[in-house]
Each structure stands twice: as C-alpha cells, then as structure tokens.
Amino acid sequence: MTPKKLILFSSVILGTMGVLVSVIIIAIGGGFSGPGPSLLNPPSAKDLWAVGDNLSNGLELNYSLTDQSIVPLNTKEGVSMKFFDEGKYWRVPLTTLNNNVSRYNLSLSKAFLIPTGILDEPTQKVLMPISKSIFAIRDIAREPKYLVVGAIWDTVNIGASTQSVRITGVEKIDTPAGTFNTYILGYKIGNKQTKLYLVKELPLPIKAEVYNLNGTLQYKYELESIKR
Numbered sequence: 001m002t003p004k005k006l007i008l009f010s011s012v013i014l015g016t017m018g019v020l021v022s023v024i025i026i027a028i029g030g031g032f033s034g035p036g037p038s039l040l041n042p043p044s045a046k047d048l049w050a051v052g053d054n055l056s057n058g059l060e061l062n063y064s065l066t067d068q069s070i071v072p073l074n075t076k077e078g079v080s081m082k083f084f085d086e087g088k089y090w091r092v093p094l095t096t097l098n099n100n101v102s103r104y105n106l107s108l109s110k111a112f113l114i115p116t117g118i119l120d121e122p123t124q125k126v127l128m129p130i131s132k133s134i135f136a137i138r139d140i141a142r143e144p145k146y147l148v149v150g151a152i153w154d155t156v157n158i159g160a161s162t163q164s165v166r167i168t169g170v171e172k173i174d175t176p177a178g179t180f181n182t183y184i185l186g187y188k189i190g191n192k193q194t195k196l197y198l199v200k201e202l203p204l205p206i207k208a209e210v211y212n213l214n215g216t217l218q219y220k221y222e223l224e225s226i227k228r
Contacts (some may be wrong), residue, residue, distance in 0.1 A: 018122040043151075048144040049183075051137055052113045053170075055203045057085040061228040069221040078224075079130055089116050094127075102126060112138055113203070133219040137196065137205055139186070140165060147183045147200055156187055158213060163187050173197060173207065177223040181204055183218045202226075 060082040067077070078097035083090045090113070092106040104123060107116040113135065119127065140154045147167060154165040165187045172181050182197040185205075192215045195206040206223040 043146045043148050047146050047148055049143050049147045050144040052203045054201050055083050059083045062225045063221050064224050065221040067133055134221055175223050178225045
C-alpha cells in the first residue's frame with residue numbers, strides 16, 4: 001500500500017476519534033517522521049501547546065531583544081517579566097533595559113496572555129517592540145496548537161503566494177538560560193528561514209529569528225535566564 005493510500009485509509013478509521021483533520025494535515029505536511037505521534041498513534045491533548053501554558057506563580061523570564069525598530073539599530077534591549085497569580089489574571093511587572101531602565105505593571109489574561117487593561121499611549125509605544133516580538137506568538141497560536149513535526153499553525157502572505165507556518169523539526173539548543181529540547185516553528189522567505197523555538201514546558205518561545213518580506217532581519221530574541 002502506498003503512503004498516500006495508507007494516510008487515506010488510516011484517516012477514515014481515525015475520523016471517529018475526532019482527530020481526522022489534524023492527522024491528515026500533519027501527515028501530508030511531513031509529520032510522523034520521527035519519534036512521538038504517528039498515524040496509528042495520533043496526536044492528543046498532551047501534544048497541544050498554548051501561549052501561557054505551564055506558568056507558575058513567581059516565574060521570571062529574562063530575554064535579550066534586538067529589534068530593527070529600536071534606535072540605534074541592532075542594539076540589544078533587556079526584557080524582564082515576572083508573573084504573579086492574581087486569581088483571574090496574571091500581574092506582570094515588566095522591566096526593559098536599553099539606555100534607561102523602565103518599569104511597567106501589566107495585567108494579562110490566564111488564557112493566551114492577552115492584556116486585560118487599557119494601556120496609555122506612551123506605554124503602548126514603549127512596549128510595542130515587545131508585543132511585536134516576544135508576544136507575537138499570540139497572533140500565530142490563537143488557540144492551542146499541536147507540537148508535532150508537520151503541524152500547520154498559521155499561514156503567511158509572501159507577495160502573491162501563501163506559505164504555511166508549521167513545526168519544521170526538533171532541535172536541542174544551548175541558550176544563556178540553559179539547554180532545551182525545542183520544537184522549531186517556522187517558514188521560509190527567499191533564502192531566509194524564520195524560526196521560533198518552543199519548549200513544551202514553557203509559556204513563551206525561548207528564541208526567535210524573524211525576517212520580513214525583503215529577507216531582512218526584523219527582530220531576534222533569546223532567553224537569558226529563567227527563575228522559578
């Protein structure tokens with residue numbers, strides 16, 4: 001039986017299990033080529049990841065961020081955030097360090113870390129680079145997504161064409177915060193590969209390199225330390 005016939009046959013059987021669409025998309029997208037979920041062992045709730053998952057009271061994440069909108073260009077900005085459980089939301093003291101130290105208090109929802117309060121315009125302007133980089137994953141993962149190679153998370157328009165944003169592979173990477181087993185979420189623009197590195201046990205990506213439609217680096221960030 002050919003691989004395509006096997007996928008079709010298996011999908012008919014698995015349709016009764018409520019995973020039909022996900023299995024077909026992931027299989028055709030190139031998933032199931034390594035350890036973990038397979039056609040006969042389809043992805044389940046334990047393979048899902050959502051923004052804000054596995055947050056705990058007092059967790060502190062410290063990043064270095066390089067963003068082309070920050071002047072002067074290619075200047076690293078330190079971003080520190082600590083999460084305090086306030087019941088219905090997370091209270092997040094956030095500190096940025098560039099030429100000056102700036103401190104803010106944010107209220108973020110328990111689901112997907114969406115701001116629950118209204119920020120004044122000056123604060124929005126200062127926090128915009130962070131919203132468009134470290135927190136940009138909220139626009140891609142608008143609902144729980146499968147951490148399975150081949151799983152499609154979103155699409156991106158590149159000129160007149162559309163490209164899938166998908167889990168392209170797994171990789172063990174070293175960061176200043178430690179060594180992590182990551183899932184790579186990405187897409188390609190020309191010869192540049194946008195990559196976001198996700199860890200199942202952490203609520204936000206730990207590293208990213210994102211390019212714009214011209215193939216120019218838009219921003220990059222990396223987790224510098226983590227404290228629990």
